[in-house]
Amino acid sequence: MKLILIFWFLISFSLSQDIFIQEEEENLYRSAVEYSFDEVLDNGAYTILLENLSGIINITGHAGSGSHLIVDNRVHAVSNKNAISILRNSQINVYHDKNKKTVSIKKISERYDHKTITNIDLHIPINTNIKGFIKNSDIRISKLRGSINVKTESTDSELNNLSGNIVFSTKGGNTNIYKASGTIRLHVVSGNIDMKQCDGNIFTSSENGNIKMNRIDGEIESITTLGDINISYFDGNNCSVNINVGSLSARNCNSNFEANIDIGNIDINDIKGDINLFTGKGKIDMNNVLGNTRCNSNFGNINGINLFGSVFANSELGDININKGYNSFLKDHEIDLSTKRGSVLLRIPSDLPYSIKTHCDNLNSKDAISSNIPMKEEIYPTKVIAEGKIKMGTIDCIIYSNYGPISINTN
Numbered sequence: 279m280k281l282i283l284i285f286w287f288l289i290s291f292s293l294s295q296d297i298f299i300q301e302e303e304e305n306l307y308r309s310a311v312e313y314s315f316d317e318v319l320d321n322g323a324y325t326i327l328l329e330n331l332s333g334i335i336n337i338t339g340h341a342g343s344g345s346h347l348i349v350d351n352r353v354h355a356v357s358n359k360n361a362i363s364i365l366r367n368s369q370i371n372v373y374h375d376k377n378k379k380t381v382s383i384k385k386i387s388e389r390y391d392h393k394t395i396t397n398i399d400l401h402i403p404i405n406t407n408i409k410g411f412i413k414n415s416d417i418r419i420s421k422l423r424g425s426i427n428v429k430t431e432s433t434d435s436e437l438n439n440l441s442g443n444i445v446f447s448t449k450g451g452n453t454n455i456y457k458a459s460g461t462i463r464l465h466v467v468s469g470n471i472d473m474k475q476c477d478g479n480i481f482t483s484s485e486n487g488n489i490k491m492n493r494i495d496g497e498i499e500s501i502t503t504l505g506d507i508n509i510s511y512f513d514g515n516n517c518s519v520n521i522n523v524g525s526l527s528a529r530n531c532n533s534n535f536e537a538n539i540d541i542g543n544i545d546i547n548d549i550k551g552d553i554n555l556f557t558g559k560g561k562i563d564m565n566n567v568l569g570n571t572r573c574n575s576n577f578g579n580i581n582g583i584n585l586f587g588s589v590f591a592n593s594e595l596g597d598i599n600i601n602k603g604y605n606s607f608l609k610d611h612e613i614d615l616s617t618k619r620g621s622v623l624l625r626i627p628s629d630l631p632y633s634i635k636t637h638c639d640n641l642n643s644k645d646a647i648s649s650n651i652p653m654k655e656e657i658y659p660t661k662v663i664a665e666g667k668i669k670m671g672t673i674d675c676i677i678y679s680n681y682g683p684i685s686i687n688t689n
Contacts, residue, residue, distance in 0.1 A: 297362050297369075302352070307361035310350040313372050315381060318345040320403030322424055328410025329384035331370070333396030335412065339404035339421035345381065347372065350397040364393055383410075452487075470505075488524075498533075506542075525560070534569070543578070552587070561596070570610060579620070588612040595619045597682065601689070602626045613675040621682030626668075626675065628688035633671035638662045639680040649686040 299309045318324050320343045328335075349370050355361035367389060373382040383398070391414060407424040413431040420438040427445045435448060437455040444460060446453060449467040456474045463481045464471050470487045473480070477495035488505045491498065491512065498517040500507050506524045509517065512531040519526050519537040526537050529547040536554045537544055543560040546553060552569040555562055561578040564571065570587035573580055579596040582589065584603040588610040591598050597620040602613065604627040611630055615622050626632060634653070638646040639661045646662040647655060653666035668688075677684050 297365050299353075299358060299361050299365070301358065305354055305356060307353045307355055307358065308351065309353070309361075309365055310348060313345075313347040313349075315345045315347075315374050316343070317374070317376060318381065318403060318406070319343045320405050322405040322407070324379045324381065324403070325407040325409055325425075326400070326402060327380055327382040327384075328408065328412055328428065329382060330388065331383060331385050331396075331398065331410070331412040332388070332391055332414040333394075333398055335398045335400075335415055335417040337400045337402065337408065337417070337419045337422075339406065339423070340401055341404060343403055345403070345406075346401040347383070348397075348399045350399070352395040354393045368394055370396070370398075544573075568605060568608070570608075590614045591616070593617040593620055597621045597623070599623045600625070602630075604630060611673050613673075613677075615676070616678040617682065618680050619682070620679065622677050622679045622684045624675075624677065624684075624686050625689050626686070628668070631669035631672045632667070632675040633673065634664075634666045634668075634675045634677070634686065636662075636664045636677045636684050636686070637679075638682075638684050639678075641681070641683065645683060647684045647686075650688060651686060653686075 297309060299307045302308050351365060353361045353364050355364055368387050371384050371386060404421060405423050409427045411429045412433060415433045417433055418436045423441045425443045426440065429447045430451060431449045433448055433451040435451065435453045438457060440458040442460045444458060444462045447465045448469055450469060452469045453464055453466055454472045455476060458476045460478045462476060462478055465483045466487050467485045468487060471482050471484060471489045473491045475493045479497050480494060481499045482489050483501040484505050486504045489500055489502060490508045493511045496514045498512060498514065501520045502524050503522045504524060507519055507521060507526050509528045510530055512533055514533045517533045517535050521539040521542055523541045525542040526539060527545045528535060528549065532550045534551040535549060539557040539560060541559045542557060544555050544557055544562045546564045546567065548566045550568045553567055553571050555573040557575050557578060559577040560575065562573050562575055562580045564582040564585060566584045568586050571585050571589045574592045575596055576594045580591045580593050580598045582600045584601060586603040586605040587608045589600055589602060591600060596617060598615050598617050600615060602625060615624060634651065636647050641662055642657055642659055647664045649666065651666045651668060653664040655664040
């Protein structure tokens with residue numbers, strides 16, 4: 279290991295052989311140390327261990343072997359002697375273990391964190407692994423290929439141009455990730471996740487925070503306990519969303535979607551794939567879905583425009599409004615709509631051969647079921663039933679409502 283002590287000063291003071299300081303202004307002192315490790319190879323064998331660090335941390339990968347570290351501290355102190363004492367008791371120790379192929383960067387104490395501002399600038403080979411824990415920091419990691427497993431507290435994080443197995447957990451802070459690939463697992467507590475231009479198997483979770491994903495390729499599994507999920511321009515096979523309290527918004531996606539929400543709304547636009555949606559309390563809005571649709575709401579309205587595949591929609595308490603589209607590439611056009619407390623409005627293509635069966639409970643007038651398709655209607659004291667066909671009637675269309683009218687029209 280080659281150790282170079284770097285310090286900036288006109289007049290410097292040294293009370294210890296290994297700590298040098300410069301007084302920058304009244305009650306503010308500065309000390310910096312530089313480390314170089316030429317033995318750290320660019321072959322993926324080395325791991326950087328971050329132990330209890332805090333400050334402004336920048337980790338950058340570079341082509342070729344060798345690592346370079348600068349630890350730059352600013353200290354609020356009443357005197358030179360006090361500054362050196364604070365630094366000695368909050369020192370960052372650096373260890374290079376050639377046998378284990380690790381470089382450990384460890385802070386020995388948090389006692390004087392409120393008096394120090396630490397900048398850590400680390401340059402390492404691109405093919406290097408990172409593992410550790412940091413807190414009360416801003417961290418930026420970029421241009422690496424390898425395994426990253428980092429836990430943080432009270433930290434805002436920026437991850438750029440990474441590839442490999444990425445596991446990043448934050449308690450109290452936001453995580454932004456850009457241009458990453460591989461298996462990516464992000465978890466935040468009381469913070470947001472913002473992900474852009476990433477690909478691979480992606481798992482995101484948030485407790486009390488929002489998740490935003492834009493231009494993603496691969497597979498998505500996303501969970502929030504209290505927060506919204508926003509997905510746009512996703513291209514993959516499957517996207518699974520689970521939300522306790524919060525809303526889902528998805529647009530311009532080529533993927534199958536499955537969403538399960540306890541309390542919150544669902545807004546789906548321009549989706550190529552099958553969708554399966556549920557919200558316990560909230561409305562569902564869908565527009566331009568090129569695939570089969572399954573949706574359920576226990577308490578809320580369901581609205582769909584240009585749903586090109588089969589449509590199964592159920593609301594326990596809410597209205598259903600569906601505009602069925604037609605696309606020759608899709609073969610299943612079956613419709614099944616049901617609301618236990620609400621009305622149903624359906625528009626269907628006039629040239630699709632539907633066999634229509636409607637049932638309206640707790641209404642007994644001719645206005646209970648209306649249609650511009652010829653229907654055979656039967657009115658009973660507590661219900662109205664009507665049936666009709668378009669052409670040969672080979673496609674099932676079943677509609678049920680309770681305490682609300684049914685209206686059917688052709689496009």
